[in-house]
Amino acid sequence: MELKQYLNEMKANVEAYIREYFEPKIDPPTLHEAMKYSLFAGGKRIRPVLCITAYEACGGNYKDILPQASAIELIHTYSLIHDDLPAMDDDDLRRGKPTNHKVYGEAMAILAGDGLLTEAFLMFTKNLDNNIQDKLLIEAIRELAACAGLYGMVAGQAMDIIAEGKTPQKETVEFIHKHKTGALLKASVMIGGILFGASQQQRVALHTYGRNIGLAFQVVDDILDIVGTTEELGKPKGSDYAKMKMTYPAVYGIEESKQIAAKFIKEAVQAADVFEQRSGWLKQIANYLLERTN
């Protein structure tokens, strides 16, 4: 199977799960619609796919962990809705469509985000056919909450807001990337391993893999903000640059940023060696994330 086909199939599995999960009517209908609007605005579902790929690299079957993998997408979606708010990054477009608050208003967008974040923990604790040990499920919840919150994404977004307009500094841009984007990507990979009950050696490998692709991912995003087209990006080109966001290209320039991203990906690919014949998708996904810069 080609990578593209694998990614599309896993994406379809995750989307089908989320779609069915959100099928039953929730009151008030506006809240329900607002959440579904952003959930189905065309995301690549890379976090759930990474979670699944890590789980299968350990020897599992993705069907066991669809609720957990999908829950990570709920958290990612909430973060996009809140990040786009006027008080935050004040973005009107996301993936080429009007942002949530542009369609549903600020109050409903805040609540749609709060609802998705909270529901993520309900979805995450759905144990299909009791295939996951309770102990491992709790450990995975802790990884998710830590990396989505004060030791990850929320802290990264807070630093991003605080740093806006200030002179770019290496330490700050590294903090932002590691926390804002890197932490949840790393968690996605780790959760796959935790839920399987991976060995210590496998966990270390997944940690190295997840950390490195997480860092590379945001560097690539920063580069694309400058070299990509508005059509490719789904938002105005150079919008981070215009807001004086602290990015890798702002600190290192574009060429050195590309080299940094390539180095992260190389380390990720090497770490995946531990999984031997099951390492294929992990390696291909890592390389695919980098290719976006070319």
Next chain:
Amino acid sequence: MELKQYLNEMKANVEAYIREYFEPKIDPPTLHEAMKYSLFAGGKRIRPVLCITAYEACGGNYKDILPQASAIELIHTYSLIHDDLPAMDDDDLRRGKPTNHKVYGEAMAILAGDGLLTEAFLMFTKNLDNNIQDKLLIEAIRELAACAGLYGMVAGQAMDIIAEGKTPQKETVEFIHKHKTGALLKASVMIGGILFGASQQQRVALHTYGRNIGLAFQVVDDILDIVGTTEELGKPKGSDYAKMKMTYPAVYGIEESKQIAAKFIKEAVQAADVFEQRSGWLKQIANYLLERTN
């Protein structure tokens, strides 16, 4: 022991736990400060106390569940921060102090709320001395996430926003109260029972107790908004009324609202009978919640 002393002692236990938990430095410091500002703005900690009281009514010792009881307060606090935002209820004062966004700005207030909500699940899964069965802990997480989110608080706040300024309707005001305030109070009580591994009979009793005090609590709050003083309330008297919020007094008038609250409390007190000699605090707390109207 007098009720006042019991409430103060349990409140102090919860506050000490939260204070110690948030002692270690979190980056960025502004985010950390913003969360602590609202966490220590003088709440009564009634939700954690209810959780503890239910757990002890079943036969447990509060020390086992301090993380879980305290985590509920983090969720309550996040909801206050987000509810006060300009896009939501636009309140400048809370418990007599400037609201979070008035001090830290809107972006940091949104993130402080997101951070508290996410951290609540990390705190909740801290299993002190492994005194709680993993299975029960997961069941309790599900109760918390359901009642704080789309089947409770978030849905209630969304309906509250949608209903603002519209002609008061019984069904709508009941939906708002049951979800916005009632659900988390009910969950606080239920979580105490779940974490102990309460019997089916005890769970049914706690559910009836929790549902009724939850409903009474918001009716009493609505009444106090009209008959209380600004000093007692910590916010301008009549502020809900001025915003044309859908409240019990708006639908039923003050006298009938008082009778409704009294009926809820009577049912809660009766339900607590199941706990026989351990029912004292549950009953006294229920009556105390009602007394605020006199």
